[in-house]
Amino acid sequence: MQISTFRIDDELFGIPTLLVEELFRPMPVTRVPSSDSRIEGVVNIRGTTAVVISMRRCLGRPPLEAKQGEMILLETNAGLVSEAQELGLKAFDEPVVLTVDETTQIHHLPIDCNYPPPAHISKQFVEGVARSGETYVTIISVKKLIAALHPPTVEA
Amino acid sequence: MLTTDTATANNKFSIFNALITNDHREFYERITNELLSIAPICNQGKSTAAEISETATEQEQITDLMTRVETFAEELHDGTKNLFDQFYQAKEDFCKSIYCTTAYIKVNLIDRTLLERTCDVRWWAMEAAFVDCLDKVRRLSRSLEKMLGEVNEFLDAAKTAFEVPTLETNWKIKDISRYVDAVRGYASRQTELMYNDEVYQEFRKKVDTLSEQLGKGKNQETTLKMLTKMVNQLEEIHECVGFACSRLEDIRSSYTLYSDLVIATPDGTIVANSDPATRPRILGRCVRDEQWFEKAIQTRDGSDYSIEQVRESRVEAGEALAFSTAVRKNGSPSEESIGALGAFFDLEEEANIILTDYMPSGVDQGAKSGWYSFFTNASGAVVGSSDCRMIAHGQFAPLLPEHRNLAEHDTISSYTVFQGTNSTIFSAKSDGYMDFPGLGWSSHLVVPTADIFEAGDGAQHKGISSEELMRSKLIPAINKDTYVKVQDDKQSIKLISLNGIVFASKLGKRGVALGPVFDKITQTGDFATSKMEELLREMAAGELGLNLKTLETFSKQAIDLIDRNLFERSAAIQWWSTDQFLWQACLEPTEDNLQNACHRLRDINGSYSIYRNLILADRMGRILTASTPELIPDVKEARVADHPWFVGAMRNNSGLRYAVQDVGACDLERASRSTMIFSGAVRQRGDRNDEIIGVLGSLFDWVTESVKILKTCLPKDKHGKRIDGCVAFYTNRYHEVIESTHKEIVDLSSVPDLPEEHRELETGESTSGVLRLGEKVYIIGSSRSKGYREYEGLGWSAHILRPLF
Numbered sequence: 001m002q003i004s005t006f007r008i009d010d011e012l013f014g015i016p017t018l019l020v021e022e023l024f025r026p027m028p029v030t031r032v033p034s035s036d037s038r039i040e041g042v043v044n045i046r047g048t049t050a051v052v053i054s055m056r057r058c059l060g061r062p063p064l065e066a067k068q069g070e071m072i073l074l075e076t077n078a079g080l081v082s083e084a085q086e087l088g089l090k091a092f093d094e095p096v097v098l099t100v101d102e103t104t105q106i107h108h109l110p111i112d113c114n115y116p117p118p119a120h121i122s123k124q125f126v127e128g129v130a131r132s133g134e135t136y137v138t139i140i141s142v143k144k145l146i147a148a149l150h151p152p153t154v155e156a
Numbered sequence: 157m158l159t160t161d162t163a164t165a166n167n168k169f170s171i172f173n174a175l176i177t178n179d180h181r182e183f184y185e186r187i188t189n190e191l192l193s194i195a196p197i198c199n200q201g202k203s204t205a206a207e208i209s210e211t212a213t214e215q216e217q218i219t220d221l222m223t224r225v226e227t228f229a230e231e232l233h234d235g236t237k238n239l240f241d242q243f244y245q246a247k248e249d250f251c252k253s254i255y256c257t258t259a260y261i262k263v264n265l266i267d268r269t270l271l272e273r274t275c276d277v278r279w280w281a282m283e284a285a286f287v288d289c290l291d292k293v294r295r296l297s298r299s300l301e302k303m304l305g306e307v308n309e310f311l312d313a314a315k316t317a318f319e320v321p322t323l324e325t326n327w328k329i330k331d332i333s334r335y336v337d338a339v340r341g342y343a344s345r346q347t348e349l350m351y352n353d354e355v356y357q358e359f360r361k362k363v364d365t366l367s368e369q370l371g372k373g374k375n376q377e378t379t380l381k382m383l384t385k386m387v388n389q390l391e392e393i394h395e396c397v398g399f400a401c402s403r404l405e406d407i408r409s410s411y412t413l414y415s416d417l418v419i420a421t422p423d424g425t426i427v428a429n430s431d432p433a434t435r436p437r438i439l440g441r442c443v444r445d446e447q448w449f450e451k452a453i454q455t456r457d458g459s460d461y462s463i464e465q466v467r468e469s470r471v472e473a474g475e476a477l478a479f480s481t482a483v484r485k486n487g488s489p490s491e492e493s494i495g496a497l498g499a500f501f502d503l504e505e506e507a508n509i510i511l512t513d514y515m516p517s518g519v520d521q522g523a524k525s526g527w528y529s530f531f532t533n534a535s536g537a538v539v540g541s542s543d544c545r546m547i548a549h550g551q552f553a554p555l556l557p558e559h560r561n562l563a564e565h566d567t568i569s570s571y572t573v574f575q576g577t578n579s580t581i582f583s584a585k586s587d588g589y590m591d592f593p594g595l596g597w598s599s600h601l602v603v604p605t606a607d608i609f610e611a612g613d614g615a616q617h618k619g620i621s622s623e624e625l626m627r628s629k630l631i632p633a634i635n636k637d638t639y640v641k642v643q644d645d646k647q648s649i650k651l652i653s654l655n656g657i658v659f660a661s662k663l664g665k666r667g668v669a670l671g672p673v674f675d676k677i678t679q680t681g682d683f684a685t686s687k688m689e690e691l692l693r694e695m696a697a698g699e700l701g702l703n704l705k706t707l708e709t710f711s712k713q714a715i716d717l718i719d720r721n722l723f724e725r726s727a728a729i730q731w732w733s734t735d736q737f738l739w740q741a742c743l744e745p746t747e748d749n750l751q752n753a754c755h756r757l758r759d760i761n762g763s764y765s766i767y768r769n770l771i772l773a774d775r776m777g778r779i780l781t782a783s784t785p786e787l788i789p790d791v792k793e794a795r796v797a798d799h800p801w802f803v804g805a806m807r808n809n810s811g812l813r814y815a816v817q818d819v820g821a822c823d824l825e826r827a828s829r830s831t832m833i834f835s836g837a838v839r840q841r842g843d844r845n846d847e848i849i850g851v852l853g854s855l856f857d858w859v860t861e862s863v864k865i866l867k868t869c870l871p872k873d874k875h876g877k878r879i880d881g882c883v884a885f886y887t888n889r890y891h892e893v894i895e896s897t898h899k900e901i902v903d904l905s906s907v908p909d910l911p912e913e914h915r916e917l918e919t920g921e922s923t924s925g926v927l928r929l930g931e932k933v934y935i936i937g938s939s940r941s942k943g944y945r946e947y948e949g950l951g952w953s954a955h956i957l958r959p960l961f
Binding site for chain 2: 002004017018020021022023024025070081083103105106
């Protein structure tokens, strides 16, 4: 499986590439009233409105300065390719953007490379830890994200 | 300062420019090769797309992506080219500003020295000893001429008187004839009799012998009287000539800049000089047809002077710069001229000091190979050169017309081949200094072009991080923009290829073929952008290096200027302390004598604004008089016996003939925290070897003069505007601040926490680095005093700070 990795502070995280639609530079986020600080607001991507979720906030870290970081637009359930469905991957129903410090690389990993998350790290959004060569990547569970943030508190 | 570029006006540093270093060429080639390899990869990607796509949209998407990558690679390629241009342009600009400034500093140092010399010569022309000497010589030489014209008649008469043959006298006639003839021969040698001590002594002996013989005869009274009168007059002349000579000697030994000083009568006869070794040869010589003399006699009044470059003179065999002016009746500036004073400035030595300075040193203490520094006069002939074998004195220097025809204070630089080496010549023309208009000279600095573009030693960052440096004010906006652009490009190329991979992964097995294509694109993009970042960092390091060097140059200028200024003070105090009125007042402190001394000190102080007070103390340390006694608290009760300046001067034996009290508080001046005093011993009869009978002290106006110099040495941008936030200051040997341009940042008497290398500089050494003062980060250049000629310096250092942010 391919994993798209990104950096938050000095740590590497990853999500399955099949769940990624596009990576892009930060763009202005329109703030919307929300009780959930993890939701930064909405952005307009080529005519489609997407909800912006701050990965930093999800991981309990202070936000970056404006105009920093990069964005990951996730696939919607409707857009998932058959391979993803076969793998049982879950996506949001509506367009969602994750903000990260920096997208880094795409790793090809054998599926059995996944280890359960070590005991000492927060399990809230973590699927497990994958190893690629000498580097360890914490795999984010999109499923858990959906569970935590769904139903979205934003009225689209 | 206007800077003109000739050869470099439209210079684009394409990679084919000969000035680009091999390292950079290789660097460029590697980037280019990498970027060029993108095109075939993209083509491969396009054909893969055609093979694997199931729909037209899919193929289009991949082809589009490839086209974007191609365009982007081309942009990067152009960017790289521009970057090299920017890199070299920046270095060129910077070096131009440093070396043009250096060339200007050199000619400015000469101008400052020459200005002092014009003041010297006008001041000395008023010296009573010279006025007296010329007066006496004029008066006495006329009557002497008359006497010498008649002497033969008298002698004939005297002989005749002996010629009455008697038994008694007969045997004497022959003898008398011999004696008479011996004296008679001198009648036509008036000049020699007057100015040549040896001839005069010979003559005296012969006259004595003759007189003795004549005394034995009868009716010889008139002749004897006349001979005595003649000898007395000659004696008087020799006495006043001797005194004038010894005063000139005092000047020369106080101011070591002169090869000789002479006094000449209105008809051009030299009556006194300063160098005892050449005296027998020079005195009595006629210089009527020499330019310096003619111009001196023709000066309008006491404020007028002449400077002549002298090639061959009867005074000086070698080349010199003659400063001259008229000596006037009663020493008064408005009276008619009664003679001329000529001071022969040793230009060669002075030029050597300045020319060999401010140059990187090579082997054997000489300048680095290929570096030359020289002065040319208004007609373009070399008047001083750091290497006479390469650039000969008196010859026309191989200079482009633009370098020969500069306007005042202008600078210019050109690429050229100089003595077989690709070099850059930097030239600056003098604009004089204060009321000295300059002599139309230019200063030229030749630097091998390879040395300008070599990777500077700024590579060591001296404690600043690359990031910090990149953000700092030192880095020009254009480079910062490029840096941002490169980082942006880096991000773009990363996103393009990551999205490509994301796209390919959705194609399942079909997308696998695209994998290597994007890998390669990522790799190439990373390589090119990080190389460019590397180059930008090298550029920033180079910029830092040159900035540090500039600060070193300015700190060196600051310490040099003050040392040279203080040399003048040390020379002046030596000369003044030999003044007749002063030693008379010390010897016999009568009302009159003290009054005279006071007037004298007031005169001196009036002519030199750089002193706050001049104080004469007796040998017990009691103040006898001063130029402005009212400034001294409790002047009647004041005792200076334990003051360093007094003690220093009293202790002076042979060697150093002045003493100096370092800047600090002093109870002679309550209003100031910064008093600096030069002192010289006053001796009996002003004789250098006689007993010390008092001390003369001069309170230098340190604050005004030092601040003036420090401000001159503050860094400026290329439009000549002072750069904000810079600070210049001096520290004494205990590292305490003795003057500062910005006391709110570097305060007086504080001991700034300078880096070790800056505190422990060797004599004459310069260095530069980084200084963190509280929140502020500065770059700093420091130079330690090496003194100047007889002024040894006080172990001070000059420091220039420039803020990074």
